[in-house]
Amino acid sequence: MTANELGSSIKHALYRQLGRASGRIQNHRNLDVDVLEDDTSYLVVFDVPGAETDDIQVRYIEGNVKIKVDRFRPFREEYSMCFPGRGMHLGGEADLPPDAVVDPNAGTATLSETGTLRIDIPKSSALEKRESERTAATETDAGPSARPASPTDHSSDTTASGDAPTGTVEPE
DSSP states (O other), rough: OHHHHHHHHHHHHHHHHHHHHHHHHHHSBBOOOEEEEEESSEEEEEOOOOOOOEEEEEEEETTTTEEEOOOOOOTTTOOOOOOOOSSEEEEEEEOOTTTBOOOOGGOOEEOTTSEEEEEEEEEEEHHHHHHHHHHHHHHHHHHHGGGOOSOOOOTTOTTTTTTOOOOOOEOO
């Protein structure tokens, strides 16, 4: 083995190890996240490039939105791996404000083609308002006979301390 071949072999081995280290760091680092709020809901946005809807798990636990992403790296026969730098097991979390009262079971998660995961979690007050507007519209449209037998009970609404999934991830 010549000195050039030895140097090239060492360089290639170091490059691969650096790539593996980079991937491991990504696996243990939380994904960047934005938490936005409007009058009716919270919007939690993660960037998860290279992920498919089947790769993502979304959970809501006690005021905290957690995601887990298990990406897949397809094998390409015509190429060999020089720098395996992308983490395959990613995760992230975002805390909602401490006073948040939401219905996590009514939440939705959507993945765009560009790898942006949008999790929309409605506030419980917005759901109550929509329900009362629907009831009022039904009563107005159909007259007095359309009134429900008993008022809607909102005592079981999930608060920010609930433990429930926010829903399945749908492609955009």
